[in-house]
Amino acid sequence: MAATPGSSSCLVGPVPFKDSIRSFAPAEEYADIITDMPAITVRAGHLMRQWQGAWLPHRRVPGVLSFQRRFTPRPDDVLLASPPKCGTTWLKALSFATMARAAYPPGDGDHPLLRLNPHDCVPLVDSLFSAGQETKLDALPSPRLMNTHVHHSLLPPSVAHSPGCKIVYVCREPKDMLVSLWHFYKSSETTDGSTYTFSDLFENACEGKHSNGPIWDHILGYWPASQATPGRVLFLRYEEMLRDPIDNVRELARFLGVPSTVTEEAAGLLEDIVKLCNIETLRASPAFPHTSFFAKGVAGDWVNHMTPEMAQRFNAIVEEKLHGSGLFLKS
Template sequence: MAMAAPTPSASCCLVGPVPFNDVVGAEDDDRITPPEGYGHIISTLPTIGILGRFVHHQYQGAWLLHERIPGVLSFQRRFSPRPGDVLLTSPPKCGTTWLKAMAFATMGRAAYPPTAADHPLRRLNPHECVPFIDDLFSAGHDAKLEALPSPRLLSTHMQHSLLPASLAENPNAKIVYICRFSGFILPSTSRAC
C-alpha cells in the first residue's frame, strides 16, 4: 500500500530533513543537459582504462570514472552550502545506505517519530531520502537542491580533497564520514613496552 507523500508546502513547518523525493518527486525527471565546458580540463588529465571499458581520470590526486568528472567539477564550482547542511561521506560499499537511514532518522526524529506509520523510511529507500549530491550535479539537476528546505541532508562518495572549498574549508560545515576497516594488520617494526 503506497503512502501519500507530504506536499512541499506542508514540509516547510517540519523540523529536520525532508525526503528528497517528496520535494522534487520521483517522476520529476526532467533531464537537464549535464554540465558542459569541462572537456578541455578532462582532456589534460592522466587517463587509464580498467578492464578495457572503464575509463578513469586522475583529478586532484583521485582516480574518478570519466562520467563523474563533469559532476565533480560542477559541484566544486557551483555548490553553495547553507547553515545547517549535513554532508554524509563514504567510500562505496562501506555502509552508505545504513548511514543515510540512520542520519535521516536521527535528524528527522521530531518531524517523523520512529514508530509513525507514515515515516519516510517505511516507503522510500534511504537513497531516495538523501540524494548523492555529485549525482545531481552530474545529471545537471543541481537546481533541485534549492527546493530542499533547511536543514539539507546530502551524501557523496567523493573524498575530502575533492570537496568544494565552501565545504572543506568551512569551520561550520557538518561532515559525517564512515569507512570500513579492511581487517589487515600492518607489520610493526617496533614493539610497545
C-alpha cells in the same frame, strides 16, 4: 508529519529527497579538462579518470568538478561522506531517521524509510551535479542532508572551511571494503564479456586505482579534519557501528545538534531508530529491488575472498600509508 513539498513556508528538513520539488537542467561541461585527465579502464566499459590525485568513475567527474565550483552550502547543511561500499546506505538511513524524527517518528508504520530507499531520502550530490540537476538542492528545506564519495581534498572550499556545515564520515576495514565493492560489481555486471576478476580489483587497489581511491588518501583526508575540528567533522568506523549501534546513534544525534533526551531514550527512541534502519529491515523493503546496496553487511568477509598472502600484502600497504596518522584500522 512534515508539510507537503511545495508549501515551502512551513517545510522543515530533512525531508525525503524523492518527495522534494524536481527541476531539471542537464548540461555538458568541462570536456576539455576531463579529456586531459589520466585515464584507465578497470573493467569492460568502465573508465576512471584521475583528478587531483583521486581516481574517479568517468561518469562522476563532471559532477565533482561542478560540485567544487558551484556548490553553495547553508550554515546548517549536513554532508555524509564515505568511500563507496563503507556503510553509506546505513549511515544515510540512520542520519535521516535521527534528524527527521520529529516529523517522522521512527516507530511509525508509514515512515519514509519503509517505502523509500535511503538513497531516495538522501541525495548523492556527485550524481546531481553530474546530471546538471543541482538546482534540486535549492528546493530542499533546511537543514539539508546530503552525501558524497569524494575525497576531503576535493570538497568545495566553502564546505571544507565552512564554520556551520557539518560532515559525518564513515570508513570501513579496507579489505572488507574491497570485497563489498566486488559484490557490487558482480551484482550489477552486464553480459559485456567482462573478465574482470577479484584478483584484478585487488591488484588495482594495491596501486590505489579503484573507485574513489586510493582508500588511504580518502581516509587520511577526513581523519585529521575530525581531529582538528571535532565539532565539524565526526569520524565513524563501520565495525564499531556494528558492535554498538545504540551508542553510535546517540553520538550521531549529539553531533548533529539533535541529541536524544532522557525521555526519548526511556521510550526506546534509539532502539526504534536502530530497528528501523536495520540492514535486514531495509533489505526487505519493497524500495530495495537492487540488493547490491547491501551485500552481507558484516565485518570480516574478506577472509572468504583473500588468501593470507593477499591480506598480509594489503595490510602492509595500508599500515605504511597510515603510519604516523594516529589511526589504526583493525582487521
